[in-house]
Structure formats: C-alpha cells, structure tokens
Amino acid sequence: MELTEIIKPENQVYGKPRLMNDNPMHYCPGCSHGVIHKLIAEVIDDMGMEEQTIGVSPVGCAVFAYNYIDIDWVEAAHGRAPAVATALKRLNREKMIFTYQGDGDLAAIGTAETIHAVNRGENIVIVFVNNAIYGMTGGQMAPTTLVGMPSSTCPYGRDVALNGYPLKIANLLAQLEGACMVTRQSVQTAAAVRKAKKTLRKAFENSMAGKGTSVVEFVSTCSSGWKMTPDQSNKWMEAHMFPFYPLGDLKNTE
Amino acid sequence: MEDIKLMKGNEAIAYAAIRYGTDGYFGYPITPQSEIMETLMAEMPWETTGMVVLQAESEVAAINMVYGGAASGKRVMTSSSSPGISLKLEGISYIAGAELPCLIVNVMRGGPGLGTIQPSQADYFQTVKGGGHGDYRLITLAPYSVQEMADFVALGFDLAFKYSNPAMILADGIIGQMMEKVVLPPYRQRKTEADIRQESPWAVQGKLQDRKVNVITSLELDPAIMEENNNRFQAKYRKIEETEVRCEEFQCKDAEYLLVAFGSSARICQKAVELAREEGIRLGLLRPITLWPFPKKTIEAYGAQAKGMLSVELNAGQMVEDVRLAVNGQTKVEHFGRLGGVVFTPDEIIAALKEKLLKP
Numbered sequence: 001m002e003l004t005e006i007i008k009p010e011n012q013v014y015g016k017p018r019l020m021n022d023n024p025m026h027y028c029p030g031c032s033h034g035v036i037h038k039l040i041a042e043v044i045d046d047m048g049m050e051e052q053t054i055g056v057s058p059v060g061c062a063v064f065a066y067n068y069i070d071i072d073w074v075e076a077a078h079g080r081a082p083a084v085a086t087a088l089k090r091l092n093r094e095k096m097i098f099t100y101q102g103d104g105d106l107a108a109i110g111t112a113e114t115i116h117a118v119n120r121g122e123n124i125v126i127v128f129v130n131n132a133i134y135g136m137t138g139g140q141m142a143p144t145t146l147v148g149m150p151s152s153t154c155p156y157g158r159d160v161a162l163n164g165y166p167l168k169i170a171n172l173l174a175q176l177e178g179a180c181m182v183t184r185q186s187v188q189t190a191a192a193v194r195k196a197k198k199t200l201r202k203a204f205e206n207s208m209a210g211k212g213t214s215v216v217e218f219v220s221t222c223s224s225g226w227k228m229t230p231d232q233s234n235k236w237m238e239a240h241m242f243p244f245y246p247l248g249d250l251k252n253t254e
Numbered sequence: 255m256e257d258i259k260l261m262k263g264n265e266a267i268a269y270a271a272i273r274y275g276t277d278g279y280f281g282y283p284i285t286p287q288s289e290i291m292e293t294l295m296a297e298m299p300w301e302t303t304g305m306v307v308l309q310a311e312s313e314v315a316a317i318n319m320v321y322g323g324a325a326s327g328k329r330v331m332t333s334s335s336s337p338g339i340s341l342k343l344e345g346i347s348y349i350a351g352a353e354l355p356c357l358i359v360n361v362m363r364g365g366p367g368l369g370t371i372q373p374s375q376a377d378y379f380q381t382v383k384g385g386g387h388g389d390y391r392l393i394t395l396a397p398y399s400v401q402e403m404a405d406f407v408a409l410g411f412d413l414a415f416k417y418s419n420p421a422m423i424l425a426d427g428i429i430g431q432m433m434e435k436v437v438l439p440p441y442r443q444r445k446t447e448a449d450i451r452q453e454s455p456w457a458v459q460g461k462l463q464d465r466k467v468n469v470i471t472s473l474e475l476d477p478a479i480m481e482e483n484n485n486r487f488q489a490k491y492r493k494i495e496e497t498e499v500r501c502e503e504f505q506c507k508d509a510e511y512l513l514v515a516f517g518s519s520a521r522i523c524q525k526a527v528e529l530a531r532e533e534g535i536r537l538g539l540l541r542p543i544t545l546w547p548f549p550k551k552t553i554e555a556y557g558a559q560a561k562g563m564l565s566v567e568l569n570a571g572q573m574v575e576d577v578r579l580a581v582n583g584q585t586k587v588e589h590f591g592r593l594g595g596v597v598f599t600p601d602e603i604i605a606a607l608k609e610k611l612l613k614p
C-alpha cells in the first residue's frame with residue numbers, strides 16, 4: 001500500500017487542535033506548558049466556544065500563550081490576571097474567560113488578586129501551572145519550591161529558616177466559598193492527560209453555568225530550571241512533587 | 255428643563271459617569287474621594303443602565319480591572335487619591351503601553367507618603383511627567399468647579415477613546431468635597447457588542463471567523479518593533495499636543511502681571527485678581543484646563559507681553575517648571591505655594607505677588 005493511500009482524512013486518528021496555530025513554540029523540550037495549551041485549545045473547540053473565549057496570559061513563561069492559541073487574549077501585568085479576568089467577565093457575561101498563570105504569578109506577586117477573585121466567586125477558570133520554579137527569569141525560587149530543592153536564588157536548596165515553606169495555595173483556595181472547583185492535575189502520562197482534559201472541560205462548563213471560580217492546578221515540570229532531562233523531570237516530579245502536592249480534587253461542587 | 259442639583263464634586267463624578275453610559279467602575283476607598291464609589295453603590299446603576307460597580311481588594315486590582323474592561327472595548331473608570339494613584343501607576347503604564355482608553359480620577363491630597371487627607375496639588379509631576387515607567391503620557395484634565403467635575407467625565411472618556419489613551423481628571427480635595435450647583439449631563443446609551451466591534455475593532459470580544467485574533471499587550475521583545483511602537487505613541491502625543499490644548503484666560507488682555515493656576519488654586523486666584531484690580535494692579539489669570547497637553551503657546555505668547563508671572567500651586571513648585579519652559583526667559587516667572595494640605599487665601603497670593611514680582 002502506498003503512503004498516499006494511507007494519508008487520508010478518514011484515516012486520521014489524531015491531529016493538532018484546530019485552534020493551535022503553526023507558530024514555533026518558545027517552550028523548552030519536555031515542558032508541560034505545550035500539553036496544557038493543547039488541552040485548552042481542544043476544550044474550547046470541543047465546546048464550540050472559540051468566538052466567545054478570551055484568555056488572560058500572565059508574566060512568566062506563558063506570557064506568550066497568546067502566540068499559540070487562536071483566540072482573543074489580554075496580556076496582564078505580573079500577578080494581575082485574576083483582576084483583569086474579573087472585569088472581562090463582569091462586563092461581558094456571555095463570554096468564557098480564563099487566566100493562565102504560573103506559580104510566581106499566582107502564588108507570590110498575585111496572591112491578593114487570586115484569593116479575592118476566587119473569594120468573590122468570579123465565573124472564570126484559573127489555570128495554574130505549578131512547576132515550583134521561575135522559568136522565564138532563569139530558574140529562581142518560587143513560592144512553591146520544595147524544601148531542599150535548589151534554584152538559582154536558593155542554590156543550596158530551599159531553607160525553611162531563610163525562605164519559609166512552600167505554599168500549597170490550592171488548599172487555601174479550596175477553603176473559599178467562591179470556589180466551586182479546585183483540583184490538581186498533571187500531564188506527564190497519556191492517562192493523566194486524558195483525565196486533565198475532562199477536568200478542564202468541567203471547569204470551563206462551571207464558568208459558563210455561573211457556579212463560581214474553578215481552579216485547575218497542573219503540577220508540572222521545568223526541565224531547564226530543574227536542570228534535568230525531560231524524562232528525569234517527570235520521574236522527579238512523581239517522586240518529590242506529587243507527595244507534597246497530591247493530585248486530585250480538593251473541592252468539586254456538583 | 256435643566257437638571258440642576260446641589261452636590262459635591264465627588265458625587266458629580268458619579269452621577270455623570272452613570273449618565274455618560276459608563277460600563278464599569280472599579281475602585282478602592284480612600285479619603286477624600288470615597289463619595290464617588292459610595293454614590294455609585296447607592297444609585298445601583300446596574301439595575302438601570304447596566305453599569306457594573308465593583309469594590310476591588312486594592313487600588314492595584316482596581317486599575318487592572320480597568321485594564322481588562324478597557325481591553326474589551328468598554329467604557330471603564332476608576333478613582334482614587336494620591337497614595338492610591340501611586341499604587342495604580344503600574345497599571346496605568348500598561349494601559350498606556352497597550353493603547354487602551356479609560357478614565358482615571360485623582361482627587362489629590364497632601365503627601366508624600368500617607369501624608370494628609372487635606373487638599374493638595376502635589377501630584378502634578380506624577381501625572382504629567384509620567385509617574386509610571388516608560389515614555390507615556392496621560393491626557394490630564396484639571397476641573398476647577400463641581401460643574402467641571404461632571405463635564406470632564408464625558409470629555410475625558412471622549413478624548414480617551416479618540417486617541418486610545420488613558421485620560422485623568424486631576425482634581426483635589428477641595429473640588430471633590432465642596433458643594434455647588436451643577437447641571438447634570440443628559441443620559442447616553444451604553445455601547446452594545448455590535449457598537450464595540452465596529453467602533454473598537456481592536457477590542458477583545460471573542461474572535462469571529464472573519465477576523466484575526468485580537469491581542470491586547472504592551473509586550474514586544476524585538477527592540478526594532480518596540481521602537482516603532484514608541485514612535486507611534488510619540489506621534490499620537492504630538493497630535494494631542496497640537497489639537498487638544500484647553501486653557502481659560504481671565505482678565506488677561508490688559509494684564510501687566512499674570513497668575514498661572516489650575517484647579518482649586520485657579521478658583522482662589524480669580525478672587526485674587528479681583529482684589530488686585532481693586533488696588534489698581536492689572537492682574538490676570540491663565541488657567542490651564544489640560545495640564546497635559548500643556549498650553550505652552552498661550553503662555554509663551556503672554557510671556558512676551560507680561561512683566562511677570564506667578565505660578566500659584568498647592569505644592570512646592572511643579573507646574574512652574576512648565577511655565578518657565580513655555581516662557582523661555584521672556585519674562586520673570588516665580589512660584590507661590592502652600593504645602594501639606596494648607597490652602598492659601600487670595601490675600602496671601604497678592605502678598606506673594608508683591609513680594610516676588612512687584613517689589614522694585
């Protein structure tokens with residue numbers, strides 16, 4: 001059988017999401033962002049919400065998220081995405097609004113905006129990528145960096161006496177009345193990806209149903225910042241990140 | 255039948271905002287401007303015009319809500335007073351960098367730091383010289399009456415949308431707190447999504463099939479493109495400087511000496527001009543209404559004929575620098591001010607005029 005006979009639309013079993021464009025991604029090999037972007041693009045398309053969706057990108061590695069998913073975007077100042085999304089949703093109630101934020105953005109500089117947006121129960125989705133490090137600026141300590149984990153600003157490992165403890169901000173957010181869903185997911189295996197996509201869709205549906213804020217944390221890797229290969233990163237994440245940031249729903253209101 | 259009411263300047267801002275068809279107000283309480291949000295909350299415009307009013311968790315959150323609302327093409331505003339405006343400057347820089355229209359109200363109080371809750375004009379530099387980071391400009395309107403507080407809401411929004419640039423009403427505690435009669439503007443419709451898609455095609459309203467994606471950002475890593483962006487901003491600023499200057503002249507035509515003052519200071523200076531003329535001093539008043547763009551040409555022209563100018567400000571000498579630049583050495587320019595929330599009297603202004611300019 002010739003290749004041309006095989007490569008036909010009816011034989012296609014998998015493809016790039018329609019809303020992902022062909023711009024070369026700036027993410028490092030092994031980075032979790034690419035997979036999470038893909039899931040968001042698929043969910044928006046599956047829901048038929050392309051024309052109603054506005055994304056808010058953060059400051060951090062995902063600052064250029066707007067270059068990859070073909071929807072309207074607003075690029076927010078560092079940590080301020082939940083405030084930006086608050087107004088977008090309140091002034092455009094029929095639109096689907098989400099923020100995409102890293103750990104520094106959401107759990108350090110933007111802690112106030114995050115807590116208050118969730119506490120108000122804004123009908124938005126917060127996608128939170130927690131790789132326990134500042135990737136964009138070159139691997140500095142994050143609020144979620146594990147105890148003993150090295151970074152360029154804690155080269156001998158996070159020292160509790162000096163830096164305090166890693167912040168389990170999702171646990172904190174799950175306590176808030178305004179949150180309808182707070183969950184931890186990952187994307188290092190095919191099974192995890194499938195589960196994460198289902199969860200993400202539920203989060204977006206919650207926002208359109210007016211149920212309150214949905215927070216989807218992705219426990220993620222940063223091969224460059226962690227100074228490991230992608231494969232080592234996944235193993236390290238499973239061995240060290242998952243015990244401290246256990247996967248699963250912290251809150252899921254039906 | 256005119257709709258005449260007696261109210262505070264802060265209240266006038268709130269009523270004018272509702273009537274203008276403003277889509278959203280986002281604020282955080284701070285003296286001496288809290289009546290703006292209090293009035294809006296009491297009026298509940300979300301039940302009449304559909305205007306959203308939200309008390310944010312901080313000034314920082316409020317200005318970023320304005321950024322988000324403006325990004326979607328809506329008419330959005332915030333208000334604060336000096337220390338709160340300092341917190342908003344990050345967001346204002348982003349809004350200017352993303353070329354978004356919005357209205358910001360600063361009812362100034364004395365500083366620096368937490369300062370005082372009494373009136374001041376010490377944020378002139380902060381407002382017209384930048385304040386936040388980067389080369390940007392804020393269209394700045396300085397009301398000197400409760401009527402202008404009401405009128406400048408529409409003017410500020412109109413200019414902001416005309417140039418896709420943030421506009422600021424720079425008032426102070428006197429204008430915000432004093433009560434005067436005011437003719438409220440007529441009601442205007444809020445924009446529909448179709449209006450926004452047509453009038454602000456850059457706005458994020460969801461990507462329809464027939465257009466490319468809209469991205470609101472101030473980020474551009476390529477310095478060549480970033481320079482082009484900056485050149486575009488500067489060209490816009492030059493156009494605003496050419497076309498949008500507003501300045502009021504009060505008894506200037508035959509004046510030998512001129513006071514230059516804005517906002518509440520100009521109000522006090524009007525009385526000083528009357529008193530001086532009773533004494534036989536031919537005094538006039540130039541009142542910049544737009545602080546940026548600054549009325550350079552008018553001041554330059556009067557600089558050629560006046561024997562001296564006194565810049566009268568509730569600060570340690572800020573606008574006087576722009577007056578001197580405009581006059582460019584043609585005549586003597588001095589400054590008179592009171593600081594930290596103390597307000598001068600007309601007599602003090604005349605005494606300062608005599609001391610600094612009339613003394614042989």
